[in-house]
Amino acid sequence: MNAVDVRDLTVRAGSKDLVANVTLHVEAGTWLTVVGPNGAGKTSLVETIAGLRRVSTGSIAISGQPLASLSERERARLVALVPQRPSIPSGMNVKDYVALGRTAYHGLLRAPSAGDRAIVDTVLERMSLQEFRDRDVVTLSGGERQRMVLARALAQSTMVIVLDEPTTGLDLRHQMDLLELLRQEVNDCGLTVVATLHDLTLAGQFADRLVLLDRGEVILDGAAHDVIRREELSHCYQMNLRVIEIDGSDVIVPVRSVQ
Amino acid sequence: MLSANPPTGRRVIVVTLLSFAGFVAAVVCGLAVGPTSISTSRIIGALFSGLGIGHSTLTPLQATVVWQLRAPRLVLGLVAGAMLSVAGGTYQGVFRNPLADPYLLGVASGAGLGATFAIVYVGHGLSTPPWTPLLAFVGAMGAVVLTWGLGGRGLRATASTLILAGVAISALLTSLQTYFQQQSSVDSIARVYIWLLGSLATASWSSVWMVTPYVLACLVICVAAGSALDVMSVGDEEARSLGLPVGKVRVVVIAASSLGTAAVVSAVGLIGFVGIIVPHILRLLVGMSYRRILPIAVIFGAAFLVLADTIARTVMAPSELPLGVVTAVIGAPVFALILTLRRQLTQ
Numbered sequence: 001m002n003a004v005d006v007r008d009l010t011v012r013a014g015s016k017d018l019v020a021n022v023t024l025h026v027e028a029g030t031w032l033t034v035v036g037p038n039g040a041g042k043t044s045l046v047e048t049i050a051g052l053r054r055v056s057t058g059s060i061a062i063s064g065q066p067l068a069s070l071s072e073r074e075r076a077r078l079v080a081l082v083p084q085r086p087s088i089p090s091g092m093n094v095k096d097y098v099a100l101g102r103t104a105y106h107g108l109l110r111a112p113s114a115g116d117r118a119i120v121d122t123v124l125e126r127m128s129l130q131e132f133r134d135r136d137v138v139t140l141s142g143g144e145r146q147r148m149v150l151a152r153a154l155a156q157s158t159m160v161i162v163l164d165e166p167t168t169g170l171d172l173r174h175q176m177d178l179l180e181l182l183r184q185e186v187n188d189c190g191l192t193v194v195a196t197l198h199d200l201t202l203a204g205q206f207a208d209r210l211v212l213l214d215r216g217e218v219i220l221d222g223a224a225h226d227v228i229r230r231e232e233l234s235h236c237y238q239m240n241l242r243v244i245e246i247d248g249s250d251v252i253v254p255v256r257s258v259q
Numbered sequence: 260m261l262s263a264n265p266p267t268g269r270r271v272i273v274v275t276l277l278s279f280a281g282f283v284a285a286v287v288c289g290l291a292v293g294p295t296s297i298s299t300s301r302i303i304g305a306l307f308s309g310l311g312i313g314h315s316t317l318t319p320l321q322a323t324v325v326w327q328l329r330a331p332r333l334v335l336g337l338v339a340g341a342m343l344s345v346a347g348g349t350y351q352g353v354f355r356n357p358l359a360d361p362y363l364l365g366v367a368s369g370a371g372l373g374a375t376f377a378i379v380y381v382g383h384g385l386s387t388p389p390w391t392p393l394l395a396f397v398g399a400m401g402a403v404v405l406t407w408g409l410g411g412r413g414l415r416a417t418a419s420t421l422i423l424a425g426v427a428i429s430a431l432l433t434s435l436q437t438y439f440q441q442q443s444s445v446d447s448i449a450r451v452y453i454w455l456l457g458s459l460a461t462a463s464w465s466s467v468w469m470v471t472p473y474v475l476a477c478l479v480i481c482v483a484a485g486s487a488l489d490v491m492s493v494g495d496e497e498a499r500s501l502g503l504p505v506g507k508v509r510v511v512v513i514a515a516s517s518l519g520t521a522a523v524v525s526a527v528g529l530i531g532f533v534g535i536i537v538p539h540i541l542r543l544l545v546g547m548s549y550r551r552i553l554p555i556a557v558i559f560g561a562a563f564l565v566l567a568d569t570i571a572r573t574v575m576a577p578s579e580l581p582l583g584v585v586t587a588v589i590g591a592p593v594f595a596l597i598l599t600l601r602r603q604l605t606q
Contacts, residue, residue, distance in 0.1 A: 052496050076502025083500075089492040091547030100490055104502025108487045111550075156501070 003028040003192035009058035018044035020216035031193040033207035041216035042196040050081040050162045076104035080153035082163040095133040101155025127151040143174035163195040179206045200252045274544045278559040285562035288569045289333035295324045332462040337561035339523045342474045344560025346516040347534025349481045352488030354418045360534040361520040364425040365402030368432035370524040373398025375436045379443040392525040399521035456581030457528035470526045477519030484512045488549035532590030
């Protein structure tokens with residue numbers, strides 16, 4: 001069963017096609033990562049899947065339900081977003097921030113229920129955030145913040161999570177930690193992940209499938225080994241690079257053209 | 260009591276209880292303080308007798324002063340203080356701007372224009388006619404509608420376009436008001452200024468009944484929106500991704516805040532600073548959550564304005580200071596203190 005169905009999707013800004021005629025199907029319980037150079041349309045594509053951008057032509061369905069027919073509340077129960085630059089409101093504690101993920105469930109005039117609070121506690125536990133629950137969100141480190149934003153998305157209890165460059169600003173260890181946590185959610189809970197990543201090596205190691213996007217169009221779509229290919233990547237990124245295999249994983253190494 | 264960490268539930272309870280104590284003190288001051296000396300114990304006895312407990316010991320003259328002069332002024336002050344404080348909080352939340360106040364979208368300039376028109380052309384500068392509140396109300400709501408028409412795109416209005424539209428409409432209406440004033444006599448200019456600076460001196464039970472139903476309905480809506488405003492603190496796009504219908508919430512909150520503010524302004528004139536400093540004081544005490552700030556702002560703001568009015572009518576008795584001047588004189592240093600404390604807490 002497909003968790004995400006994108007058919008002939010075009011997203012326009014003025015006369016420019018940010019996403020051009022893209023068709024994608026993401027099987028439930030799998031991880032798809034969209035890669036490509038800056039301006040390829042990765043963010044536009046995932047933001048449209050998350051319902052934040054208008055579809056110009058084509059359609060998107062989440063768990064078989066057409067996105068266009070859903071209200072904000074209905075959509076937020078099906079797909080959660082981890083934005084590239086999440087807003088971290090000063091003065092809010094971690095527990096309240098994660099509880100924002102329950103907005104679509106408890107209504108505007110009612111406080112979170114005991115069930116909502118239990119889900120928040122569980123997610124804080126899973127993301128190893130219990131010790132920070134009463135801390136002001138702005139006092140967390142970059143890695144802790146990203147875990148907290150991921151926790152908010154998990155608190156939405158959706159089948160699909162969309163992440164736009166979730167490792168931005170993190171050091172290598174924290175990038176690995178975050179992606180491991182996410183992989184664990186896919187393996188253990190059957191979560192479906194649609195993410196964008198700049199780091200092709202990490203993208204290849206964690207995702208079940210990669211989509212290479214350039215100028216809004218899908219160039220390659222398949223398993224990591226089928227997408228991480230020197231010629232296509234060099235052409236898309238307009239640079240010289242090598243693909244080296246280490247312990248069964250493809251590692252991408254940029255090479256200076258002028259030595 | 261103050262710390263950089265978000266507040267505990269205990270701190271919120273303490274602030275709520277202190278605000279309630281201030282509210283009770285404001286009620287007693289509002290009824291007891293004035294040119295006719297009435298002891299606090301008699302006022303408390305009269306309040307209890309009004310609740311069916313014990314007997315009032317007020318003389319007939321004192322009873323008239325308390326119930327016909329001071330009580331409507333007190334109630335109007337409580338209602339106005341609560342509404343301006345809560346509207347300040349909701350505007351700051353909905354626009355994610357700490358400098359937002361209830362006059363941001365042109366309520367003040369629209370009401371000022373309406374009142375100036377009433378005084379200059381309906382009252383011919385000789386009086387402040389009974390039509391003044393109605394024309395001020397129409398002006399205030401008209402300004403908000405114009406601002407929304409210019410800066411809004413239905414439910415897709417953004418905070419920045421609305422703020423810019425509010426600036427433009429305010430400037431336009433203020434220039435019209437200045438033109439009307441320039442065309443009028445010195446007497447009418449004085450009347451316009453008295454109105455603009457705000458006062459509770461003309462409060463009566465009829466003005467209380469006229470304003471209170473609007474304000475109560477608007478207060479209920481605004482306070483209930485606290486949770487939604489907390490969600491909006493992460494920005495429009497993230498709030499939408501969390502399931503909040505941001506456009507609808509913005510329309511409802513702005514409509515309720517503006518209607519309540521317009522009703523208050525039409526009765527008491529322009530009273531500045533309340534809508535800015537009360538939410539900021541509470542933010543310092545109970546944290547950033549609008550779920551906590553807005554309910555406490557109802558009683559804190561009500562008490563604040565009545566105590567300011569008590570100062571306005573006693574400090575230079577028998578003449579009165581304009582209430583807007585008193586709130587500004589209190590508000591400016593308090594605001595400076597808040598900024599200093601906030602800077603110390605964040606360092």
